[in-house]
Amino acid sequence: MSNKLKEKLEKAATIGRRELFNRGVVVAGGSAAILAGLNGEAKAEGEPIPVGQATPLTGFAAADGIEFQNGLNLACEEINAMGGILGRPLEPYFEDTKEMGDATNIQAVQRLIDRHGVYAILNGYNVGSGTAIQEVIADAGIIYVHYDTTIGHNNLIKSNPERYYGSFQADPAEYWYGPGYLKFMQQLEEQGKWKRANNKMAIITSAGVYSINIANALKETGKDYGWEVSLFETVNVPISEWGPTLAKIRQDPPGAIAITHFYPQDLAQFMVQFVPNPTPSLIYMQYGPTLPAFREVGKEAVNGVLFATVVGCLQDEIGRAFEKRYKEKFGANAGHMSGGQTFDGAYVWAIAAALAGGPGEQGNDEQNRKVATRMNQLIYRGVNGTTRFIPNENAAYTYPTQTNDSSLGMPHLFLQHQDYTKEPALIAPAPYGVGEFILPPWINA
Amino acid sequence: MTLDILTQIIASGLTLGAMYAVSTVGLSLVWGSLGMLNLAHGGLMAFGGYSAYYAMGALGLPLPAGLLAAILMGGLLGALTYHGAVRFMLRQKAFETNVVIATVGLAFVLENAVLKLFGAQAQRQPLQVEGAIQVGNVVVPLQNILILATALLLMLLVALLLKKSRIGRAVRATAMNREAAQLMGVRVGQIYALVLMLAGALAAVSGVMISSLTGLSPGMGADPMLKAFIICVVAGLGNVYGAVSAALALGLIEALAQFVLGVRFGFATLLLIVIVVLIWRPNGLFGRQQVTRL
Numbered sequence A: 001m002s003n004k005l006k007e008k009l010e011k012a013a014t015i016g017r018r019e020l021f022n023r024g025v026v027v028a029g030g031s032a033a034i035l036a037g038l039n040g041e042a043k044a045e046g047e048p049i050p051v052g053q054a055t056p057l058t059g060f061a062a063a064d065g066i067e068f069q070n071g072l073n074l075a076c077e078e079i080n081a082m083g084g085i086l087g088r089p090l091e092p093y094f095e096d097t098k099e100m101g102d103a104t105n106i107q108a109v110q111r112l113i114d115r116h117g118v119y120a121i122l123n124g125y126n127v128g129s130g131t132a133i134q135e136v137i138a139d140a141g142i143i144y145v146h147y148d149t150t151i152g153h154n155n156l157i158k159s160n161p162e163r164y165y166g167s168f169q170a171d172p173a174e175y176w177y178g179p180g181y182l183k184f185m186q187q188l189e190e191q192g193k194w195k196r197a198n199n200k201m202a203i204i205t206s207a208g209v210y211s212i213n214i215a216n217a218l219k220e221t222g223k224d225y226g227w228e229v230s231l232f233e234t235v236n237v238p239i240s241e242w243g244p245t246l247a248k249i250r251q252d253p254p255g256a257i258a259i260t261h262f263y264p265q266d267l268a269q270f271m272v273q274f275v276p277n278p279t280p281s282l283i284y285m286q287y288g289p290t291l292p293a294f295r296e297v298g299k300e301a302v303n304g305v306l307f308a309t310v311v312g313c314l315q316d317e318i319g320r321a322f323e324k325r326y327k328e329k330f331g332a333n334a335g336h337m338s339g340g341q342t343f344d345g346a347y348v349w350a351i352a353a354a355l356a357g358g359p360g361e362q363g364n365d366e367q368n369r370k371v372a373t374r375m376n377q378l379i380y381r382g383v384n385g386t387t388r389f390i391p392n393e394n395a396a397y398t399y400p401t402q403t404n405d406s407s408l409g410m411p412h413l414f415l416q417h418q419d420y421t422k423e424p425a426l427i428a429p430a431p432y433g434v435g436e437f438i439l440p441p442w443i444n445a
Numbered sequence B: 001m002t003l004d005i006l007t008q009i010i011a012s013g014l015t016l017g018a019m020y021a022v023s024t025v026g027l028s029l030v031w032g033s034l035g036m037l038n039l040a041h042g043g044l045m046a047f048g049g050y051s052a053y054y055a056m057g058a059l060g061l062p063l064p065a066g067l068l069a070a071i072l073m074g075g076l077l078g079a080l081t082y083h084g085a086v087r088f089m090l091r092q093k094a095f096e097t098n099v100v101i102a103t104v105g106l107a108f109v110l111e112n113a114v115l116k117l118f119g120a121q122a123q124r125q126p127l128q129v130e131g132a133i134q135v136g137n138v139v140v141p142l143q144n145i146l147i148l149a150t151a152l153l154l155m156l157l158v159a160l161l162l163k164k165s166r167i168g169r170a171v172r173a174t175a176m177n178r179e180a181a182q183l184m185g186v187r188v189g190q191i192y193a194l195v196l197m198l199a200g201a202l203a204a205v206s207g208v209m210i211s212s213l214t215g216l217s218p219g220m221g222a223d224p225m226l227k228a229f230i231i232c233v234v235a236g237l238g239n240v241y242g243a244v245s246a247a248l249a250l251g252l253i254e255a256l257a258q259f260v261l262g263v264r265f266g267f268a269t270l271l272l273i274v275i276v277v278l279i280w281r282p283n284g285l286f287g288r289q290q291v292t293r294l
Helices: A003-014 A017-022 A032-039 A062-081 A102-116 A133-140 A151-159 A174-190 A209-225 A243-251 A264-274 A292-302 A317-330 A336-355 A365-377 B003-034 B041-058 B063-089 B095-118 B142-164 B166-176 B178-183 B188-214 B222-235 B240-260 B265-280
Strands: A049-055 A090-096 A120-122 A143-146 A167-169 A200-206 A228-235 A256-259 A282-286 A306-309 A380-382 A385-387 A413-416 A425-428 B132-135 B138-141
Touching: A032 A336, A049 A062, A049 A102, A062 A090, A062 A317, A062 A336, A090 A102, A102 A133, A120 A336, A133 A143, A133 A151, A133 A167, A143 A336, A143 A365, A151 A167, A174 A209, A174 A282, A174 A306, A200 A209, A200 A243, A209 A228, A228 A243, A243 A264, A243 B003, A243 B240, A264 A282, A264 A292, A264 B188, A317 A336, A336 A365, A336 A380, B003 B041, B003 B138, B003 B142, B003 B166, B003 B188, B003 B222, B003 B240, B041 B063, B041 B095, B041 B188, B041 B222, B063 B095, B063 B188, B132 B142, B138 B142, B142 B166, B142 B188, B142 B240, B166 B178, B166 B188, B178 B188, B222 B240, B222 B265, B240 B265
Parallel strands: A049 A090, A049 A120, A120 A143, A143 A167, A200 A228, A200 A256, A256 A282, A282 A306
Antiparallel strands: A306 A413, A380 A385, A413 A425, B132 B138
16 A cells, blocks of 8 residues: 555544535545545545446436436535545546447447546446446446446356456346345245235246346246246236236236336336236335336325335435435436435445545556455445445345345345335335335235 | 136227227328328327326316317427428428438437426326226226227217318328329318328327326337337228227237237237238238228
8 A cells, every 4th residue: 555545544534524524525424434534635626537427318218317317416526525536526428328229338338438538437227238338348448337237247247357357236136136025025924924825926027138037036036935936927018008917817816926027107007907906916026116107107006016126225314315415406306216326336436446546547457457456345335225346246245135244235125115195115124124014905905 | 718807808908909099090191191101100199198297287277278288289290390391301202211211300309308398207197087997807997998989089080081071182182192182273282281280189199198008208109109000001001990990909919919828929919910911911901002091
């Protein structure tokens, strides 16, 4: 460690609360204090550091894409208020990935590299293969943080950690939705909060890699928890008419229904059509119900739906403070759950870069390897809980399925819509859960 | 298959068919009378849906005013389509190809305008009819019945307009032979503008109806437009009555295929039908060899 860096770290340990407050650290919360400490007295007045984001600003995922942009903008603003990275301010640039095919994603990232000379790409998700952008990053020798939530990333990095050293998936792979949900249901049964009507499970997925991987994980591991798959249905998207699928469900009512398709409007329509003639099934969905559109379209029909996300903003001191700042800046209906992803991703990279003595520009392989090493060593506590990377996979650990220590993994959040006029209740995992599971009205009746 | 399941499939099939039919009327009208494939049709549907949403949600206007706002917006956008693009291409040799490209561009403009004006988050269409009827154990929402009724009503209105009115005669004459109609004193430019306005209004109404089921989002028109395109091809280009009948039939077939073969095979079945129909009857089920499209 250089003497200069040592001095900065010592200073970080002794920095006063007033100083932190002046720099916005108390507002930002979490591990942000590390960055302020490393920056010391420095103001963000040096040469700007360009950072990029390739995100779906138009197209079917624009609702998330715009929030990803908001999240990075807010992070840059706050980081710059703390002195940037060792006195150099961050300057964000954005490119639209539209419908997010691999070709579009790669072109967008390449433009950020060629036109703006970005030091890092700080993305939310793009629903391409999830393994294409890493090639561009490896060739450019920069750092890439994303939330694609795909097991494909883990496998790619494992295949050649030396080449893909700079690519990081800052949330757990989608695979963990499957085992995580099965474990959660088991806990509900053990605690006597719910009893399955039978051992049958209906799995409904859409044709995308993401949804299918989750559905397959449920199918493969379900038998370990006593479940047999009675229906495995793949739907085309968008889908608004669920009649034929519901007819199959009603013909052979399952104890649990898991839907891994994730468009909020489609999922809301499922509930609207399910509720008038329900089966005694616990209904689980993932990701889509975290978005405001789900409640907006489904209204009271969504009450009782369980859903999960392997990355989501916590309803604790840090998460609530972030939500407040986010909504004050971007409006009351802004989706802080999505924005929180790129917000945390930017901090993880910025802190690691500061710890490494500064970020590396394109082709500065030596410096960027130092940054990547720091990222791998970091345990970052942000608005989504803990980010800690799996060595040689460069993807976040999930808690509690992969690690039983809540301080060492990103919480796999389970939420339930209990009153559609209010925010959903975060019911698990401990210690983050703030609400209790209640039986859905169609089972209770 | 029990009676309840059969009822459910018929109810779902009619709902799908009604959504397809309501999307198809406007597209079929323009295709038939102008020989113009309007790929901005989906964008017009989205604008219509959002116009009703804005009128009823933000301005607090009653339901009829919401529908009227959508119709006016659709008509206005139809007029802009003509005056902004179509009329400059009418005399071009490759009109039919050029106008497709132009309307692709217009579709992008419309989708992004909605995105900028209303944001990317999906919204609920406030134009909703509450309640349902029970057929055996199957619940059929009144909203679905409203969509079916609207599709049939629009078809009848278009039929009456084309068959019984002076304007309709001029439209049919233009559809048969543009040059001959012009020589007979028909102001072809005005007819084009009128048809585009009418089709815009029809698209807007269909946008309101479809969004009452699917919710509003900037790209909401893309999927219904694709289905409408398939139906126009199966029915025979520009045949409005045939298109509505084909829409209902295809909706029923799709729902049955979804139940029997699996949901993922529903759309594939539609595409298979298109291939078979085009081999068997190249001008579509209701199309004629002559260019008498309406």
